[in-house]
Amino acid sequence: MDSQESHVIVLAYPAQGHINPLLQFAKRLASKGLKATLATTYYTVNSIDAPTVGVEPISDGFDEGGFKQASSLDVYLESFKTVGSRTLTELVFKFKASGSPVKCIVYDSLLPWALDVARNLGIYAAVFMTTSASICSMFWQIDLGLLSLPLKPQTATVSLPGLPPLGRCDLPSPMSEPTSQTAYLEAIMEKFHSLNEDDWVFCNSFEDLETVKKLVKAMRGKWPLVMVGPMVPSAYLDQQIDGDRAYGASLWKPTSSQCLTWLATKPPRSVIYGSFGSMENISAEQVEEIAWGLKASNRPFLWVLKESEKKLPTGFLNSVGETGMVVSWCNQLEELAHQAIGCFVTHCGWNSTLEGLGLGVPMVCVTERTDQPMNAKFVEDVWKVGVRTKKDEVGIVTREELEKCIRGAMDGESGEEIKRNANKWRELARSAVSVGGTSDMNINEFVVKLLEGKK
Numbered sequence: 494m495d496s497q498e499s500h501v502i503v504l505a506y507p508a509q510g511h512i513n514p515l516l517q518f519a520k521r522l523a524s525k526g527l528k529a530t531l532a533t534t535y536y537t538v539n540s541i542d543a544p545t546v547g548v549e550p551i552s553d554g555f556d557e558g559g560f561k562q563a564s565s566l567d568v569y570l571e572s573f574k575t576v577g578s579r580t581l582t583e584l585v586f587k588f589k590a591s592g593s594p595v596k597c598i599v600y601d602s603l604l605p606w607a608l609d610v611a612r613n614l615g616i617y618a619a620v621f622m623t624t625s626a627s628i629c630s631m632f633w634q635i636d637l638g639l640l641s642l643p644l645k646p647q648t649a650t651v652s653l654p655g656l657p658p659l660g661r662c663d664l665p666s667p668m669s670e671p672t673s674q675t676a677y678l679e680a681i682m683e684k685f686h687s688l689n690e691d692d693w694v695f696c697n698s699f700e701d702l703e704t705v706k707k708l709v710k711a712m713r714g715k716w717p718l719v720m721v722g723p724m725v726p727s728a729y730l731d732q733q734i735d736g737d738r739a740y741g742a743s744l745w746k747p748t749s750s751q752c753l754t755w756l757a758t759k760p761p762r763s764v765i766y767g768s769f770g771s772m773e774n775i776s777a778e779q780v781e782e783i784a785w786g787l788k789a790s791n792r793p794f795l796w797v798l799k800e801s802e803k804k805l806p807t808g809f810l811n812s813v814g815e816t817g818m819v820v821s822w823c824n825q826l827e828e829l830a831h832q833a834i835g836c837f838v839t840h841c842g843w844n845s846t847l848e849g850l851g852l853g854v855p856m857v858c859v860t861e862r863t864d865q866p867m868n869a870k871f872v873e874d875v876w877k878v879g880v881r882t883k884k885d886e887v888g889i890v891t892r893e894e895l896e897k898c899i900r901g902a903m904d905g906e907s908g909e910e911i912k913r914n915a916n917k918w919r920e921l922a923r924s925a926v927s928v929g930g931t932s933d934m935n936i937n938e939f940v941v942k943l944l945e946g947k948k
């Protein structure tokens with residue numbers, strides 16, 4: 494069969510932290526001989542620039558601005574399910590009519606209805622998990638009844654097979670705060686309930702990172718996850734100057750050239766890079782503490798903060814002068830890979846965590862919600878590549894705490910140990926996606942099956 498006929502649609506939830514790994518996966522499939530098309534919503538489709546991959550819009554019912562136009566998250570997800578199912582089906586028919594039939598839909602785990610679309614069309618379905626395998630294992634164990642939700646108020650620690658003991662503050666926020674994000678939790682649990690119906694379950698992680706053998710044993714051998722990550726563009730993992738050096742999607746305009754010029758004036762491994770992801774919504778009090786904590790660390794810093802003019806304390810930028818730079822958006826990978834960067838103050842979104850690990854940058858974790866606390870737990874206690882900040886009694890990371898953690902990650906014996914571990918994980922991440930590595934082989938198996946399969 495002509496490989497051009499082995500066509501895969503990769504469906505991404507329209508957020509930066511979801512488009513990045515799914516687009517990267519589509520690019521890897523294309524580099525291995527499949528025809529890959531990324532499908533996402535009308536208002537994100539024009540932000541994508543990836544020449545080896547086709548890009549097509551589908552509708553979530555809010556074509557001008559998506560989620561922000563909807564009255565609530567429930568309304569948005571319900572609309573995406575109804576309108577998205579119809580428009581994704583139309584897209585598959587359109588490709589069939591044009592002589593490029595689709596064999597498989599790889600879909601984001603936040604869009605579980607795509608499984609029914611694939612089933613109704615008689616094509617393969619593969620779900621792509623954008624969080625860690627440990628998080629997936631936890632949700633699956635909940636679905637299997639090994640842990641009941643909501644947690645009882647007196648539950649302080651959760652012990653699950655294959656995972657380290659997790660304190661309440663380590664758990665994903667829909668679990669630790671049962672009233673928050675119930676729509677997301679429902680979408681996630683719906684997916685875990687139907688996990689065995691997918692032809693493949695991909696995870697953006699790699700086998701060494703998550704001691705998969707332990708997780709498989711914990712699930713009594715019923716472990717459907719296929720590790721294909723980290724989905725970080727390979728030129729960064731290989732430290733090549735050319736090659737694939739961008740995700741190929743940016744929902745905001747980066748100010749990267751300015752940042753690189755500024756970084757070039759700083760000594761190697763001296764700069765703190767601070768970023769809290771694409772959905773950052775940090776309170777004014779917390780911004781103030783971060784600002785003075787960065788200043789007190791006495792090192793140069795580059796900080797990504799949207800609407801900084803409204804949020805930064807008065808006089809802060811003047812007081813730091815050339816030592817600090819604040820931008821609203823940048824090409825994070827380009828900055829993180831710069832030799833001047835010595836530490837990453839991060840919210841521990843899964844993509845940022847994998848980027849820090851894959852580029853060997855010590856991390857300081859200042860988490861907000863969702864999977865971030867559990868990722869931070871692993872950064873500090875399992876992989877030992879960073880330091881996790883503690884919040885005070887009103888839920889704020891104080892300037893003193895931030896300064897202390899930055900010193901712990903960059904200075905003295907603890908800093909040296911973190912650097913050694915960071916180098917080790919960087920090497921393991923690189924080898925997982927290199928030719929013959931575990932993730933690379935897992936992707937090859939999928940590609941071979943699609944090239945030969947009948948569906």
Ligand code: UDX
Nearest residue numbers: 509510513623770771772797822823825842843844845
């Ligand atoms: C969210 C969740 O936090 C994450 O855990 C989940 O798995 C996916 O959705 P987000 O909060 O945006 O994502 O964080 P993260 O997962 O780190 O993704 C952000 C992406 O935006 C990263 O790939 C990062 O490189 C990129 N980024 C961030 C930029 O390119 N420029 C910036 O200035 C900031």
